[in-house]
Amino acid sequence: MRGPHNIIRLIRTGATFERTGAMNLVLDAFEAPRPLRVLIHTLSWPFKWLGYKGDPDMPPATRALTALGPAYIKFGQVLSTRPDVVGPELAQQLRVLQDKLPPFSRAKAMAEVEKELGQPVDEIYSEFSEPIAAASIAQVHRARLSSTGEEVAVKVLRPGIERAFNKDVDAFYFAARIVDLFAPMARRLRPMEVIEHFDGVVQGELDLRLESAAASEFAANTEKDEGFQLPVVVWNYSARRVMTLGWADGAAIGDNAALDAAGHDRRALGERVLSLFLRHALRDGYFHADMHQGNMKVAANGDIIAYDFGIMGHIDEYTRRVYAEILFGFIQRDYRRVAEVHFEAGYVPADQDVDEFARALRAVGEPIFGMGADQISMGRLLSYLFEVTERFGMETRTELILLQRTMVVVEGVARSLDPRINIWDVAHPVVADYIKTSIGPRAVIGDLISTAQVMARFGPRLPALVEAALIAQSHPQTPEPRGGKTWMLPAGAGVMGGITIALLLSEIF
Ligand SMILES: Nc1ncnc2c1ncn2[C@@H]1O[C@H](COP(=O)(O)OP(=O)(O)O)[C@@H](O)[C@H]1O
Ligand SMILES: [Mg+2]
Known part of the structure; x- marks a missing residue:
């Protein structure tokens, strides 16, 4: 019974792509030859009316995915983390996909909580607000615990979201199989692997216990970090479809006027955001990978509070050591050393030329170091570095791309707090410190x-x-x-x- 559903879904998807003009982008990504393009346009043209029109103010890819619904939006977001698959330009376009959706009612949310926790809502919470934020998978309410009077945030999955997503994911698998069978030239895009990766990400978000676990692991790692706080998970009132978390109280980190009014030192905040992120990535190999302004606040005492643990990044210890040396090599402008580290780690195949590689790295590093301190970007350095290493035969690694992307976001947050922040000055001690403890005698x-x-x-x-x-x-x-x-x-x-x-x-x- 599944086949026909999937075929209808595929046709509707194709029609929407055709109608919004996104089809050409897809064909570009597949490097489809001209005759195939003509064939596909001719075939899908008569069905165009079946597709959604979407919002004409958006660029084509964003427009098509937004019109097709939450699973497609999420898919676009996940693809934006895979420039190795869709190319840097499309990845950039997909990055702006917003998954804000109309909320479901407070009454429905309370019914969901009651069903999930097996206890009447008014027994658990003495207050329960209207939804304060709604995304494609879940929404958040502000509440108060009856037992302690503590203020909390309650995240609730959308009713029926698992079924809706799984249907679409099913259709994606179906499409990937078709591409695998009939479009051998598109295998370069590894469709099955990409859908499996997407499926993994989505299944993770469909179980809030995993986000709660991420929150508590992150909290354990960062317990001693000064000037940093995380809301605490209330495990009694958290389950697969509901998460109860301490309420993060403070000024929005993107609201400079409010920060100034509260008397915070924005430069210090910006530097702290950066060094905390670097420390988490290097020291713990476990970092918050969605550190935009909407996911952080500044407490009255100046502490930075982070929340939303839906996307976390992992980097294993070996990779961390290698990349600390690479970053340190760049900081010292020792390109030969940076090149050698790549060879020693086996990242670049041994048959490549070290000197040529070092020269390519210099071409990446020097222009960036030549910029004013207020423009230098470690995120950009990493992105150029990955372009070069890929040219020299190194496989692209998803976790490193996630690191690089988050670094760009964190740098943006830091600069919006104070544009004069010098990223190297902040990074230097963190990297040097890590090298001392991870590669020195103590290590x-x-x-x-x-x-x-x-x-x-x-x-x-x-x-x-x-x-x-x-x-x-x-x-x-x-x-x-x-x-x-x-x-x-x-x-x-x-x-x-x-x-x-x-x-x-x-x-x-
Ligand atoms: N612990 C919390 N304390 C205060 N506000 C929160 C908390 N958790 C979430 N929120 C609010 O709800 C919004 C959405 O929650 P978030 O976890 O970021 O979900 P999403 O994955 O949809 O971005 C946040 O931007 C923030 O305004
Ligand atoms: Mg968020």
Whole structure:
């Protein structure tokens, strides 16, 4: 029964694209040859009336997706994070997609909360406001807990949103399969992989427990960060479709007049936003990836409060170390070093030329460093860097693009607080500090301790392992795989060495 639905959806999608003029953009992205273009336009033209007209004031791609509804809007937003797939220009266009929608009523929201938490709303909250913000997946109400009198924000998923999204996602899979089958030249766009990525992002947002978990993990990491606060999750009143979170009280970080009236030092705020973001990305490898002005406030005491944990970025420790060195190389304008780091990490294939790569990196770095301090952008530096590394055969990585994009947003927030902020001056100590702790002697000890911890976990099994190794060593006639004997001795020695190190370390620490 699904097939026909999906076909109707596809036709409507195609018709809307044709009607809004977005079809050409899609065909460009697919690098469709002329005859195919003519064929597609001819085929979809008669169905044009089936498509939505959309808002003629918007650029074509935005117009088509907005007309087609929430799942398409979300899809556009996710694609905007994948310039590796749609190209930088379309990614830029898609970035402005707004997912603000008309809210559903307070009464409906209260019914949803009651159903989800299994308790009457007036027992939980003594106040529950009209919706204060509504997006494609959820909306937010301001409320007060009956038990403590504490003010909270309550996020509620739209009724029936899972079904609606899953239908559209189903149609996207269907389309991806068709493209895979019939348009081999479009495989470069990895349609299945892109839809799977999208599906993952959406499934994450359709379960608010994941956002609550993100909020609490982020809070644990940043507990000691000065001048930074996060609203606390009220787990008792949070579930899959409802999230209750402490109310962030303060001035909007985008409202300079209000910040001045409250006597805040905007320059200090801007520098703090930047250095906090960098520290989270480098130190924790876990950062808020949606740090626009709508998701931050400034508390009366000057603390920055962040919320909306729907998009978080992860960077593993190895990648963080590599990129700290790369950034540091750029800060010192040591392009040869930056190039070498790429080769050492295996990011750029060994058959590429180091010197040529270093020269390309200089062409990226020098113009940026030549700018006035108030124009330098680390986000832009990273985006140029990724263009160069891609040219030299490095695979594009989604988490790094997310980092780069967020950096551009954070720089924008910082500059709007005070245009004179010097991004390098703020970044330098954070990067240098991270390098000191992550690559210096303390880091080596840290690595040894983790190794010892692994050894310790295997501790109870070590005697048996050693015995087995030694027995095998003294009974060469025991049948074993070819080449087996040659590894037994080093393995035995390795185990003994490991025990010694573990014992030594347990003495020291
Ligand atoms: N904990 C909170 N305290 C105060 N206001 C909040 C809180 N959480 C959300 N809001 C308000 O609701 C709006 C939408 O919530 P948000 O979590 O940003 O959802 P979305 O993903 O739709 O942007 C925010 O811009 C903010 O105005
Ligand atoms: Mg938000």
